[in-house]
Amino acid sequence: MNQTVSPEASRAAHPVSALPAASGFDYTSQVAIVGAGPVGLTIANYLGQWGIEVLVIEKLDALINYPRAIGIDDEALRTVQSVGLVERVLPHTTPWHAMRFLTPKGRCFADIQPMTDEFGWSRRNAFIQPQVDAVLFEGLKRFANVRTLFSRDLSGFSQDDTGVTLTLTGPDGLTETVRSQYLVACDGGNSFVRRTLDIAFEGKTAPNQWIVIDIANDPLGTPNVYLCCDPLRPYVSAALPHGVRRFEFMVMPGETEEELGQPQNMRKLLSKVLPDPDRVELIRKRVYTHNARLAARFRAGRIVLAGDAAHIMPVWQGQGYNSGMRDAFNLAWKLGLVVRGISQIELLDSYEQERKSHAKAMIDLSVLAGHVLAPPKRWQGAVRDGVSWLLNYIPSVKRYFLEMRFKPMPQYTQGVLVQPDGVAAENSPVGRMFIQPTVHTEAGDSVLLDKVIGSRFAIIAWGSNPLWGLSEAQIAFWRALGTQFIQVLPDVQMQGAREVPDGVVRVGDCTGRLKEWFGRYPASIAVVRPDRFVAGLAIPQTLGRVSDGLHTALAIRTPRPAAPAR
Structure with missing residues (x-):
């Protein structure tokens, strides 16, 4: 099910000799991207089709193969469409994926199943991230001007008026240097680039953790996503493509990942959701901590932050992945104009102007959804259940949830735009x-x-x-x-x-x-x-x-x- 790409395959697909290195450097490029996750791969594909020389640098020896994000929205699919890969991604998705919030007794109090397709694709879709990441990576084979280096750890960098110099530690411990005009940091929530630049990462870390369990040959088989607001232990049950089922359970105070991983405790968790918890085909289990953080700046000179390096958020609205893809779509074409000498570097200021406030709005929405699922106080859960029961009978409120109107759509009020006179x-x-x-x-x-x-x-x-x-x-x-x-x-x-x-x-x-x-x-x-x-x-x-x-x-x-x- 999971697809991995080895360093050998990467070198075969993207030979390091494709672009000449400048004197004194092991590699040169117009744009260097640190991190071969979905954001970095999307930007590389976009710039690749513009003929820009791109070097993607990844510290791991292969693409991450364990399941992570499970929701891709219409805007993200439109982004994938823009790099000519959407037809290869669609077989790894389940469109029109509903999300239903349940009370402890199983009553659905919020049914989110938006059926709009104004941007050309289903508003909500389930997917398995490693499979789509593999499509994005394979898409780079189309471009002789794009290279990928695995097993390279970024150990230092500096910038001047004409570019950025990066120092890498290779798989054999050897030091390599890269010279690039621009650097895009897609190196995750613990971004080395962001920390080295001393850019604040403001926000909070959730006090509780969640254990994620992915199972092959879905033992339930029911479609859609269910979030059960059980005060004893909230959980999520999500149907994914290719017969995969994801369960997520809150880790309660005093529990550890090691304890929950014991067979008897895993059985106890799964008994909440399955009649036969012993008859499952486990793919992987992981414990996650949910963070809600936003970088104080998205740009420092010729260095730009994108994806989790710029913002991270709880998973409850599936917007961490999709917010990163919005970054990629917003940034790639602007960077392309700057690299080609059409626009001045100041155009990159509009990236933060346009993306930061919406990323903050999606963080707030994700935190709110987490509080609906697992209220900080038990009495808040009782209030939620009572109020939701009444509101469910008001047509306008039902439409508000069904059509996903609570999701703040991106709207830029400054940046690369001209507002018409006299119109709010x-x-x-x-x-x-x-x-x-x-x-x-x-x-x-x-x-x-x-x-x-x-x-x-x-x-x-x-x-x-x-x-x-x-x-x-x-x-x-x-x-x-x-x-x-x-x-x-x-x-x-x-x-x-x-x-x-x-x-x-x-x-x-x-x-x-x-x-x-x-x-x-x-x-x-x-x-x-x-x-x-x-x-x-x-x-x-x-x-x-x-x-x-x-x-x-x-x-x-x-x-x-x-x-x-x-």
Whole structure:
């Protein structure tokens, strides 16, 4: 079930001779990534497809093969889609995965089963992380400009005005040096990079631990995730792909991992959830401590923190993994523009501006969910059960849980965006992720919208010519960024004879979702960033002004192009 990749396989896939080393260094790259977890691997795939030289450095001798995260959301799947690997990941997922909170007597008081797919994928999905990590790693084989080094321990680093120098200890105890323009630290919650930079990691460590037990050939077989709020010992029962069942039990005061691992105690734990606790196929058991911490800074010069190195959170909403994937999507394209010399390094400031507050919101949500599952005081559990019983009969409250409206969606109010004049941020789609419906292409294919966009900017116009409001210089600026210009038409109009401007792609709105989206706002053109967030909203007559604002927000090195004369 679990897939591992050896250092030998890594070297075969990514030969260290693929990129020349500069004089005095063992390895050179444009971007060095410390940590071959999902965040580091995703960033490496994204930069790899942009042709950027990447070196991934991992201290272990193989990818981690034990189960960790078990929930991947629609935003994370959209990120995987952006690097061309989503079709290889989907077989390792269970879509439309419901989460149900149960009272000690088994009554469901919160049933979370969001059925929305506004971003192209199921909102909640179960998965087994090592299998998806292996897909991300294998994806790096596509790029001769990406290398991976296993069994390398980062022992020191320094930075100057032109790059970062890293000192590694290799598998034979030999010292190696790396020179890179930028360093991305994806080295986990105990990040050596963050600690060396003396960046505070503020927050709390939960007072209790949890033992996680993964079992093959699922002895229950029931779908979805159940969180039982039992005051004697709260537990979680989760169905995973490929017939795997995960149980998580709270470690009570005075208990130790060694004691719980004894056969008689394991049997006692499993007897709470199985009629025959002796008849199981154990994959692995581990004890975890839940932390809720946030780095004081995400960037120090040419060094950037991402994933668990920047924030860690309890598992109860499955957002640790997904928050890291949001980091990867937000950071990768910005880093790509900076490395290619299109944007100045100041663009990287927007990464922390946009990601830090949302990471904090997801930490708070995860802590709250943990308190619902295991209230600090027993009387709070009794209040929870009584109030939840009443609220479950109020339709608006039921929808609030069913549609997962309590989950704070990312919305950026500063960074790489231009808010429309006179519109409150909370009422604007700017700073929010753009939808991804199915569209029809000129060739008659039905595809998700991102298939048309690719890993680039997009200027998407409802009905009109997306070039009309731009000067020739502004069009040249957007084309230099690789922007996809898209004209959206009602699907029935795709069959009519219509002149299409050079460089513009037409798509048919076969679901009506794009018409409905544009119909909510006094605008007909959306400027969409490579991470699918709306950077600006306009009508043809105001698109030039929005373009100028984004030229500034992107910290572009070249002078701003002149607005069109009309």
